[in-house]
Amino acid sequence: MDDKRKIKARGRPKASSLRKLTKSVTMKFSKPDYEQLLRRSRQANRTLAEYIRNSAFEAQVVAKHSTEEATTMRNLVGMANNLNQLTKLSHQMGFYRTKNVIMELLEKLKSIMNDYKTKERRAR
Known part of the structure; x- marks a missing residue:
């Protein structure tokens, strides 16, 4: 009574449910x-x-910029705009009248740039 022998399955074994590819993503190039x-x-x-x-x-x-870095860059752009306006004003009114405002702005710029550099070094 050898007729009851186990019949071996043919072909490739079925993939486990974890390995089976069931989801698709459409992309355009x-x-x-x-x-x-x-x-x-x-x-x-x-x-x-x-x-x-x-x-x-x-x-x-790698993310382009964190929200903190984006805020810093917006601040820098705003400060650069202010510096351009002050430069124009100093040409119109004279440098000595706008010197203190320009020096304060430069100190703020230096501070922000130093903070950004130290954060960038820590990220590496």
């Missing part, structure tokens, strides 16, 4: 970018989907 992706995927000997998936998970994404 320009023609040159798409061709560059294809070229890179071929050089890596991967399918385009594998290449994009690996690139997405292996890449290190």
Whole structure:
């Protein structure tokens, strides 16, 4: 009665539910970018989907600027605008009348730039 032998399943074993790819993401690329992706995927000997998936998970994404840095930059832009206005005013009224205001503004600028430099060094 060997007819009741276990029959082995043929083919590739089923992927676990954790490894199974069930979600998709649609992306659009320009023609040159798409061709560059294809070229890179071929050089890596991967399918385009594998290449994009690996690139997405292996890449290190760095934020452009934190909210604190963006605020600092806005302040710097505002101060630069003020400095330009004071320069114009000093040309019209004379430098000695606007000297104190300009010196205070320069000190504030130096302070902000020094703070930014020390924060940037700590981030590295």
